[in-house]
Amino acid sequence: MVLEAKPRSAQRRLPRQERERLILDEAIRFFAEVGFEGQTRVLAERIGVTQPLLYRYFPDKDALIEQVYRHAFVDGWNPAWDAALADRERPLEDRVVTLYHNYNRMNFTFERVRLFMFAGLKDSRLADRFMDFLREHILVPLARELRHEAGLPEAPPSPAEIEFVAGLHGAIGYVGVRRWVYQVPMPDDIEPVIGAIVSAFLAGAPAAMRRLSPV
Numbered sequence: 001m002v003l004e005a006k007p008r009s010a011q012r013r014l015p016r017q018e019r020e021r022l023i024l025d026e027a028i029r030f031f032a033e034v035g036f037e038g039q040t041r042v043l044a045e046r047i048g049v050t051q052p053l054l055y056r057y058f059p060d061k062d063a064l065i066e067q068v069y070r071h072a073f074v075d076g077w078n079p080a081w082d083a084a085l086a087d088r089e090r091p092l093e094d095r096v097v098t099l100y101h102n103y104n105r106m107n108f109t110f111e112r113v114r115l116f117m118f119a120g121l122k123d124s125r126l127a128d129r130f131m132d133f134l135r136e137h138i139l140v141p142l143a144r145e146l147r148h149e150a151g152l153p154e155a156p157p158s159p160a161e162i163e164f165v166a167g168l169h170g171a172i173g174y175v176g177v178r179r180w181v182y183q184v185p186m187p188d189d190i191e192p193v194i195g196a197i198v199s200a201f202l203a204g205a206p207a208a209m210r211r212l213s214p215v
Contacts, residue, residue, distance in 0.1 A: 020057045023047060028068050032111040035118040036065060036126075065126070072115050073130050076107040077137055085141050092149050096142065097198050100172050101191050103138075108176035108190075117181055139165050143209075150206035152213050160212045168201045 014022065030043045040061050044051040058064035081102060085095050107113075119126035143157035143165045157165075172194055178184040187193065 016057075023049070023054060023057055024064075024067055024071060027064055028072055028111050028115070031065070031068055031118065032072075032114040035121070036123050040064065065123075068115070069119075069126050069129070072112050073126075074133065076103075076112060077133070078102065078106070082137060082141065085138075085145065088145075088148065092145055093199060093202050095145070096202065097195050099138075100194050100198060104172070104176075104190065104194055108179070110180045113176040113180040117177070134169065135162065138169060142168070146205050146209045147213065149202075150209040150213070152209065158212065158214050161209060164205075164208060164212055168198070171197050171201070 026047045027043055030038055030046060040054060041051050044054045047054070054064075058067065081099055085099050087095065116127070116130065119130065139162050140157055143161045146165065147153075147155070147157060147161070175186070175190060175193065179186045
């Protein structure tokens with residue numbers, strides 16, 4: 001996927017915030033295509049601005065990548081999902097399926113999937129931060145809900161339990177990898193597949209959690 005530079009739109013006199021967002025949006029697409037080793041000089045050429053102008057908005061490449069990380073990874077999470085996953089008035093399967101349908105719509109895009117892959121390969125600092133974020137918002141809360149579903153005492157999930165839950169997240173995440181990294185043809189509507197993955201996982205999850213639990 002190759003993007004063309006857009007000199008006319010970039011050279012217009014834009015408000016600072018609008019121009020900054022234009023640069024950031026192009027940077028997200030650029031790094032998703034070529035990885036975080038892509039040169040800002042090439043990025044500036046694609047946008048149609050000079051490299052010094054780019055650095056007026058982002059002091060250096062690290063500052064630009066930090067904003068790419070925040071917009072591509074952190075902003076892909078809706079805080080309302082935390083409360084929805086913990087709402088035990090609803091069946092666990094409904095909560096988990098809803099979570100991953102929402103997560104899919106927000107995060108399984110060309111840019112976000114490929115940026116995560118590049119982060120893991122070339123910039124472990126970003127990958128580690130994102131994995132910590134996933135652990136806090138998905139893996140630990142979901143393991144906690146599975147412990148409850150399995151009738152286990154309220155207690156912090158063990159490393160083994162969290163790793164078990166990570167298997168579900170990995171299976172669903174691989175759908176995005178197949179589409180945007182390996183470019184495998186996929187159904188237009190992937191949500192039934194996600195629902196089936198969650199359903200199959202949860203069918204055996206309570207018994208597995210009881211075997212894994214130290215408490």
